[in-house]
Structures are given as C-alpha cells and as structure tokens.
Amino acid sequence: MSIVPIGGPTNADRPIGVFDSGVGGLSVLNALRSELPCEHFVYFADTDHAPYGERSDAYVTQRSLEVTRYLLEAHRIKALVVACNTATAAAIHRLRADHPSLPLIGVEPALKPAVAISRTGRIAVIATRVTLESRKFEALHASLAGQAHFSIVPCDGLAGAIERSDAAQIAALCERYLGAAGRFGTEPGQIDTLVLGCTHYPFIADALRRCTGDTVRFIDTGAPVAQQTRRLLAAGHRLNDEGSDGSVTLVCSGAPESLDAAGARWLDRPFRCATRASALVPTSA
Numbered sequence: 001m002s003i004v005p006i007g008g009p010t011n012a013d014r015p016i017g018v019f020d021s022g023v024g025g026l027s028v029l030n031a032l033r034s035e036l037p038c039e040h041f042v043y044f045a046d047t048d049h050a051p052y053g054e055r056s057d058a059y060v061t062q063r064s065l066e067v068t069r070y071l072l073e074a075h076r077i078k079a080l081v082v083a084c085n086t087a088t089a090a091a092i093h094r095l096r097a098d099h100p101s102l103p104l105i106g107v108e109p110a111l112k113p114a115v116a117i118s119r120t121g122r123i124a125v126i127a128t129r130v131t132l133e134s135r136k137f138e139a140l141h142a143s144l145a146g147q148a149h150f151s152i153v154p155c156d157g158l159a160g161a162i163e164r165s166d167a168a169q170i171a172a173l174c175e176r177y178l179g180a181a182g183r184f185g186t187e188p189g190q191i192d193t194l195v196l197g198c199t200h201y202p203f204i205a206d207a208l209r210r211c212t213g214d215t216v217r218f219i220d221t222g223a224p225v226a227q228q229t230r231r232l233l234a235a236g237h238r239l240n241d242e243g244s245d246g247s248v249t250l251v252c253s254g255a256p257e258s259l260d261a262a263g264a265r266w267l268d269r270p271f272r273c274a275t276r277a278s279a280l281v282p283t284s285a
C-alpha cells in the first residue's frame, strides 16, 4: 500500500510561533526576521495578562502553557520562541517536558557575553522580579561567581509603563532603577555594561541612555536567539531558507489596536494586522 501525502504545508513551510506577555518580544521578532527572512512568524502578545513580571510563577507557567497550546492548535507552529525572559525563567522546563518534539528557544539575561566585554568588571542587570528571583537566574549568576561584580535591579512597573507607552513613567523609573544600580562609566569602579534582561527594554534604549551616558555598552539577546533558532531549525530539517519573503502575523489576547500601534512603531518590516484570540485562550489564572 502506498501512502498518499495529504495537502497542507510541509514542516518547513509552517510558521514559527513567538510569544511574550506583550509588545517586548517584538524586539526579538525584529532579530528573527533579519536572520530568517523566508520564515513565516505568528507573534502572540498576551496583552490581556501583561505584564508577567510581578505575577506568580504558577500564573506565568499557566499562561505560557495556554499560549503554546493555542499556537500549536490554531497555527500549527513548527517551533516556538519564548521571547520573554520572565516566561522562560518560570516555564521553559515545563514547556519542554510537555512538548518534547517541539523545537523551543528561550531567552535569558546575557550575563556571559557581558562578562566577556566588560573592562571594569562591573555590570548592571535589569529585568523583572520573576526573572531575577528565579532559580534559573540564580544558577546562571552563581556560575559566574568571581568573574565580575553584578548590580542586579528588579524593575517593577517598567514593562507595564512600556506597554502603555507612558514616557513620563518610563523616564522616572529608569532614573530610579539605574540610580540604584550604581555609577555608570568606563573608569575603574564604574559600571560599563548594562544587561537588558527583559525583551521590552531595547525599546527604551534612549531613556536608559540618558541615565547611563554614551560610553556604557547595552546587551540584549535578540541576535543570539535568532541564530540559535536558525541552528535548531536546520538540525531538525525545518528551516525555510529559500523562495519568497516570509511574513509576520500578529495575534493577541487584548485589544488588537494597541498591538498594531506597537507593530507600526517598532517592527522593522510589514506585518498582518492583529486579531484577538481571546476565545481560544481563556483568561484563567
């Protein structure tokens, strides 16, 4: 008996899912689009439940599982990029356990690259409270003991202010949190490297820069995550590397208008306007 292939996209043609609590993961999506221009992406912003950074681990894990299930069932994704440090810290182990055959890429604060480039050996790390209080982050920090001095600052409220595009609040919080980190600069004893440990923060680089001065290096994880995604897809024979241009489709659990506005402001390339997926993603905690 011969097996007749049924219609529908092949493994390589299927989209890659990308998700975050809100608009922050668009910074990772920009890097993914540059690295993988032929791929199709479905970006899910869990805006009805954002921000994640001051929720419980159980809540963030539950949301991550529900969003992943939605992306698999409604969009048949071939891989998932968790474009959220907070969701990665709280839920990546559970996602891997529940979906062993799905290529999964997470993000974490780039402490190792920061150690490699810092000349003063003083590094500030800004991220959400859930990320910084996670066991995953604790293990990463411990693995670099003695190699640099880290000022670790949880930035309560900052991702929320970015979601709302509240410029006054963003400026006030940047001043408060970077002031708490210590003195920035390139002289001995000063912090010369700032790790952006939340995918929302690349979008407020100007506000951060006003507090650190021009000489401090900022590190985010967009490009390495995109390269890792390419490697995993290639290893699993799921890479779509030729032919026509790829695409971006936006989906969210909240108001599509605000995700469209964020896409228009921050995405480097055209995208399909956002639709709301609330019926498929219940708002349980």
Ligand code: DGL
Pocket (backbone or CB within 6 Å): 020, 021, 022, 024, 025, 050, 051, 052, 053, 054, 083, 084, 085, 086, 087, 128, 131, 159, 160, 197, 198, 199, 200
């Ligand atoms: N952008 C996310 C992160 O990288 C989440 C921020 C939040 O929802 O609090 O951690």
